[in-house]
Amino acid sequence: MPSRLESLLTACLSAAFPFRCPVCGKPPFDGSPGMFCAECLESLPFIVPPYCPGCGGPMDGILEVCPKCLHQPPRPWSRAFSLFHMEGNARLAVMMLKYRNRPEFARALGRLLGGKLKRELPCPVDMIVPVPLHWTRFVQRGFNQADLICQGISAELGVPVVRALRRCKRTRQQARLSRKERILNLMGAFSPTDSTKCEKRAILIVDDVLTTGTTLASAASALLDAGASRVFAVSAARR
Numbered sequence: 001m002p003s004r005l006e007s008l009l010t011a012c013l014s015a016a017f018p019f020r021c022p023v024c025g026k027p028p029f030d031g032s033p034g035m036f037c038a039e040c041l042e043s044l045p046f047i048v049p050p051y052c053p054g055c056g057g058p059m060d061g062i063l064e065v066c067p068k069c070l071h072q073p074p075r076p077w078s079r080a081f082s083l084f085h086m087e088g089n090a091r092l093a094v095m096m097l098k099y100r101n102r103p104e105f106a107r108a109l110g111r112l113l114g115g116k117l118k119r120e121l122p123c124p125v126d127m128i129v130p131v132p133l134h135w136t137r138f139v140q141r142g143f144n145q146a147d148l149i150c151q152g153i154s155a156e157l158g159v160p161v162v163r164a165l166r167r168c169k170r171t172r173q174q175a176r177l178s179r180k181e182r183i184l185n186l187m188g189a190f191s192p193t194d195s196t197k198c199e200k201r202a203i204l205i206v207d208d209v210l211t212t213g214t215t216l217a218s219a220a221s222a223l224l225d226a227g228a229s230r231v232f233a234v235s236a237a238r239r
Protein backbone atom coordinates (compact mmCIF):
# COMPACT_ATOMS: atom_id res chain seq x y z
CA MET A 1 0.00 0.00 0.00
CA PRO A 2 1.41 3.43 -0.86
CA SER A 3 1.91 5.90 2.01
CA ARG A 4 -0.48 8.80 2.40
CA LEU A 5 2.09 11.21 0.94
CA GLU A 6 2.61 8.91 -2.05
CA SER A 7 -1.14 8.66 -2.67
CA LEU A 8 -1.45 12.42 -2.43
CA LEU A 9 1.42 12.86 -4.90
CA THR A 10 -0.10 10.27 -7.25
CA ALA A 11 -3.48 12.00 -7.02
CA CYS A 12 -1.87 15.38 -7.85
CA LEU A 13 0.12 13.84 -10.70
CA SER A 14 -2.91 12.14 -12.21
CA ALA A 15 -4.92 15.35 -11.89
CA ALA A 16 -2.14 17.25 -13.69
CA PHE A 17 -1.53 14.48 -16.25
CA PRO A 18 -4.84 12.65 -16.45
CA PHE A 19 -3.62 10.23 -19.08
CA ARG A 20 -0.63 8.88 -17.11
CA CYS A 21 -0.44 5.46 -15.40
CA PRO A 22 -3.16 5.51 -12.71
CA VAL A 23 -0.92 3.69 -10.17
CA CYS A 24 2.29 5.77 -10.29
CA GLY A 25 1.74 8.63 -12.74
CA LYS A 26 4.45 7.54 -15.23
CA PRO A 27 3.73 7.56 -18.99
CA PRO A 28 1.58 4.65 -20.23
CA PHE A 29 3.49 1.67 -21.66
CA ASP A 30 1.79 1.93 -25.06
CA GLY A 31 1.11 5.67 -25.04
CA SER A 32 -2.64 5.06 -24.86
CA PRO A 33 -4.44 7.41 -22.45
CA GLY A 34 -4.93 6.11 -18.91
CA MET A 35 -3.07 2.82 -19.45
CA PHE A 36 -0.60 1.40 -16.89
CA CYS A 37 3.11 2.16 -17.32
CA ALA A 38 5.47 -0.68 -18.30
CA GLU A 39 6.64 -1.30 -14.70
CA CYS A 40 3.15 -1.41 -13.18
CA LEU A 41 1.90 -3.59 -16.02
CA GLU A 42 4.73 -6.05 -15.39
CA SER A 43 3.83 -6.16 -11.70
CA LEU A 44 0.19 -7.11 -12.33
CA PRO A 45 -0.77 -10.69 -11.35
CA PHE A 46 -2.22 -11.85 -14.69
CA ILE A 47 -3.98 -15.21 -14.69
CA VAL A 48 -2.16 -17.49 -17.13
CA PRO A 49 -3.69 -20.31 -19.20
CA PRO A 50 -5.10 -22.89 -19.02
CA TYR A 51 -8.22 -21.11 -17.73
CA CYS A 52 -11.19 -22.52 -15.83
CA PRO A 53 -14.31 -22.05 -18.00
CA GLY A 54 -16.39 -21.64 -14.82
CA CYS A 55 -14.62 -18.58 -13.41
CA GLY A 56 -11.77 -17.57 -15.76
CA GLY A 57 -9.29 -18.37 -12.97
CA PRO A 58 -6.34 -20.72 -13.26
CA MET A 59 -6.98 -24.37 -13.99
CA ASP A 60 -4.89 -27.15 -12.58
CA GLY A 61 -5.58 -30.86 -12.54
CA ILE A 62 -7.74 -32.89 -14.84
CA LEU A 63 -11.25 -31.87 -13.80
CA GLU A 64 -13.56 -29.80 -16.02
CA VAL A 65 -13.53 -26.82 -13.66
CA CYS A 66 -11.19 -25.53 -10.93
CA PRO A 67 -11.58 -26.68 -7.28
CA LYS A 68 -13.32 -23.39 -6.35
CA CYS A 69 -15.96 -23.88 -9.06
CA LEU A 70 -16.52 -27.51 -8.09
CA HIS A 71 -18.24 -26.27 -4.92
CA GLN A 72 -20.58 -23.95 -6.84
CA PRO A 73 -23.83 -24.75 -8.68
CA PRO A 74 -23.42 -25.17 -12.49
CA ARG A 75 -22.68 -21.82 -14.18
CA PRO A 76 -25.30 -20.36 -16.53
CA TRP A 77 -22.64 -18.90 -18.88
CA SER A 78 -20.77 -20.55 -21.76
CA ARG A 79 -17.42 -19.40 -20.43
CA ALA A 80 -15.91 -16.94 -17.97
CA PHE A 81 -12.97 -14.57 -18.47
CA SER A 82 -10.92 -12.90 -15.75
CA LEU A 83 -7.72 -10.88 -16.03
CA PHE A 84 -6.02 -10.94 -12.64
CA HIS A 85 -5.70 -12.67 -9.34
CA MET A 86 -7.10 -10.32 -6.70
CA GLU A 87 -3.72 -9.36 -5.21
CA GLY A 88 -0.93 -6.78 -5.47
CA ASN A 89 -1.46 -3.92 -7.93
CA ALA A 90 -4.61 -5.58 -9.37
CA ARG A 91 -6.23 -5.52 -5.92
CA LEU A 92 -5.05 -1.91 -5.50
CA ALA A 93 -6.57 -0.95 -8.88
CA VAL A 94 -9.95 -2.55 -8.07
CA MET A 95 -10.07 -1.03 -4.56
CA MET A 96 -9.06 2.44 -5.78
CA LEU A 97 -11.72 2.23 -8.48
CA LYS A 98 -14.47 1.05 -6.18
CA TYR A 99 -13.86 2.76 -2.84
CA ARG A 100 -11.46 5.66 -3.37
CA ASN A 101 -13.33 7.51 -6.05
CA ARG A 102 -10.64 6.90 -8.69
CA PRO A 103 -12.76 5.95 -11.73
CA GLU A 104 -9.76 6.42 -14.07
CA PHE A 105 -8.60 2.92 -13.06
CA ALA A 106 -11.58 1.52 -14.98
CA ARG A 107 -10.19 2.70 -18.30
CA ALA A 108 -6.94 0.72 -17.91
CA LEU A 109 -8.73 -2.39 -16.61
CA GLY A 110 -11.36 -2.22 -19.36
CA ARG A 111 -8.80 -1.79 -22.14
CA LEU A 112 -6.72 -4.74 -20.90
CA LEU A 113 -9.86 -6.89 -20.58
CA GLY A 114 -10.97 -5.83 -24.07
CA GLY A 115 -7.59 -6.91 -25.49
CA LYS A 116 -7.88 -10.29 -23.79
CA LEU A 117 -11.46 -10.81 -25.03
CA LYS A 118 -10.43 -9.85 -28.56
CA ARG A 119 -7.94 -12.72 -28.53
CA GLU A 120 -9.95 -15.30 -26.60
CA LEU A 121 -13.70 -14.93 -27.24
CA PRO A 122 -14.91 -17.96 -29.25
CA CYS A 123 -17.52 -15.92 -31.17
CA PRO A 124 -18.50 -12.29 -31.78
CA VAL A 125 -20.81 -10.67 -29.20
CA ASP A 126 -23.64 -8.18 -29.71
CA MET A 127 -23.55 -6.20 -26.50
CA ILE A 128 -21.72 -5.58 -23.23
CA VAL A 129 -23.91 -5.41 -20.12
CA PRO A 130 -22.65 -4.13 -16.74
CA VAL A 131 -23.88 -5.76 -13.51
CA PRO A 132 -26.01 -2.88 -12.22
CA LEU A 133 -25.85 -1.34 -8.75
CA HIS A 134 -29.05 -0.72 -6.85
CA TRP A 135 -29.88 2.96 -7.34
CA THR A 136 -29.32 3.75 -3.64
CA ARG A 137 -25.74 2.44 -3.88
CA PHE A 138 -25.27 4.25 -7.18
CA VAL A 139 -26.26 7.52 -5.49
CA GLN A 140 -23.81 6.82 -2.61
CA ARG A 141 -20.89 6.04 -4.93
CA GLY A 142 -21.71 8.34 -7.83
CA PHE A 143 -20.76 5.78 -10.49
CA ASN A 144 -21.01 2.07 -11.27
CA GLN A 145 -17.51 0.59 -11.49
CA ALA A 146 -18.72 -2.29 -13.72
CA ASP A 147 -20.24 0.21 -16.15
CA LEU A 148 -16.93 2.11 -16.38
CA ILE A 149 -15.01 -1.12 -17.06
CA CYS A 150 -17.54 -1.89 -19.83
CA GLN A 151 -16.67 1.44 -21.52
CA GLY A 152 -13.02 0.35 -21.78
CA ILE A 153 -13.99 -3.07 -23.19
CA SER A 154 -16.34 -1.38 -25.65
CA ALA A 155 -13.57 0.93 -26.89
CA GLU A 156 -11.43 -2.13 -27.60
CA LEU A 157 -14.08 -4.44 -29.13
CA GLY A 158 -16.26 -1.85 -30.88
CA VAL A 159 -19.37 -3.43 -29.32
CA PRO A 160 -21.96 -1.22 -27.56
CA VAL A 161 -22.56 -1.06 -23.80
CA VAL A 162 -26.24 -1.69 -23.10
CA ARG A 163 -27.65 -1.20 -19.59
CA ALA A 164 -30.02 -4.12 -20.09
CA LEU A 165 -30.48 -5.02 -16.42
CA ARG A 166 -31.76 -3.23 -13.36
CA ARG A 167 -31.16 -4.21 -9.78
CA CYS A 168 -34.60 -4.32 -8.29
CA LYS A 169 -33.58 -5.47 -4.82
CA ARG A 170 -31.17 -3.75 -2.46
CA THR A 171 -29.11 -6.81 -1.54
CA ARG A 172 -26.87 -7.33 1.48
CA GLN A 173 -23.10 -7.44 0.93
CA GLN A 174 -22.37 -10.90 -0.47
CA ALA A 175 -18.95 -11.25 1.16
CA ARG A 176 -20.33 -11.88 4.66
CA LEU A 177 -22.95 -14.46 3.69
CA SER A 178 -22.91 -18.25 3.46
CA ARG A 179 -23.44 -19.90 0.08
CA LYS A 180 -27.12 -20.57 0.75
CA GLU A 181 -27.69 -17.02 2.01
CA ARG A 182 -25.92 -15.65 -1.08
CA ILE A 183 -28.24 -17.45 -3.46
CA LEU A 184 -31.33 -16.39 -1.47
CA ASN A 185 -30.02 -12.82 -1.19
CA LEU A 186 -29.78 -12.51 -4.97
CA MET A 187 -32.92 -14.35 -5.94
CA GLY A 188 -34.87 -12.07 -8.26
CA ALA A 189 -32.31 -9.29 -7.72
CA PHE A 190 -32.00 -8.47 -11.43
CA SER A 191 -34.60 -7.87 -14.09
CA PRO A 192 -34.29 -6.79 -17.73
CA THR A 193 -34.93 -3.13 -18.52
CA ASP A 194 -36.38 -4.05 -21.91
CA SER A 195 -36.54 -7.77 -22.63
CA THR A 196 -36.59 -7.41 -26.43
CA LYS A 197 -33.07 -5.99 -26.27
CA CYS A 198 -31.62 -9.33 -25.21
CA GLU A 199 -33.45 -11.68 -27.54
CA LYS A 200 -31.14 -13.92 -29.57
CA ARG A 201 -28.12 -11.83 -28.57
CA ALA A 202 -24.67 -13.02 -27.49
CA ILE A 203 -23.86 -10.97 -24.41
CA LEU A 204 -20.90 -10.18 -22.14
CA ILE A 205 -22.00 -9.66 -18.53
CA VAL A 206 -19.34 -7.67 -16.67
CA ASP A 207 -18.44 -7.12 -13.00
CA ASP A 208 -15.29 -5.88 -11.28
CA VAL A 209 -14.59 -8.98 -9.17
CA LEU A 210 -15.73 -12.60 -9.29
CA THR A 211 -15.62 -14.21 -5.83
CA THR A 212 -18.09 -17.10 -5.74
CA GLY A 213 -19.76 -15.97 -8.97
CA THR A 214 -23.25 -15.80 -7.43
CA THR A 215 -23.84 -12.17 -8.45
CA LEU A 216 -22.68 -12.73 -12.04
CA ALA A 217 -24.69 -15.98 -12.21
CA SER A 218 -27.86 -14.23 -11.07
CA ALA A 219 -27.35 -11.43 -13.64
CA ALA A 220 -26.49 -13.93 -16.42
CA SER A 221 -29.62 -15.95 -15.66
CA ALA A 222 -31.77 -12.81 -15.94
CA LEU A 223 -30.29 -12.19 -19.42
CA LEU A 224 -30.88 -15.79 -20.51
CA ASP A 225 -34.45 -15.63 -19.16
CA ALA A 226 -34.90 -12.51 -21.30
CA GLY A 227 -33.93 -14.50 -24.42
CA ALA A 228 -30.15 -14.07 -24.73
CA SER A 229 -28.68 -16.81 -26.92
CA ARG A 230 -25.35 -16.97 -25.13
CA VAL A 231 -23.75 -15.25 -22.16
CA PHE A 232 -20.06 -14.88 -21.25
CA ALA A 233 -19.09 -13.76 -17.75
CA VAL A 234 -16.30 -11.20 -17.50
CA SER A 235 -14.52 -9.87 -14.41
CA ALA A 236 -11.37 -7.82 -13.92
CA ALA A 237 -10.21 -9.99 -11.02
CA ARG A 238 -10.85 -13.48 -9.66
CA ARG A 239 -10.71 -13.66 -5.87
Ligand SMILES: [Zn+2]
Nearest residue numbers: 021024037040
Ligand atom coordinates in the same frame (compact mmCIF):
# COMPACT_ATOMS: atom_id res chain seq x y z
ZN1 LIG B 1 2.83 2.85 -13.21
Ligand SMILES: [Zn+2]
Nearest residue numbers: 052055066069
Ligand atom coordinates in the same frame (compact mmCIF):
# COMPACT_ATOMS: atom_id res chain seq x y z
ZN1 LIG C 1 -13.18 -21.94 -11.68
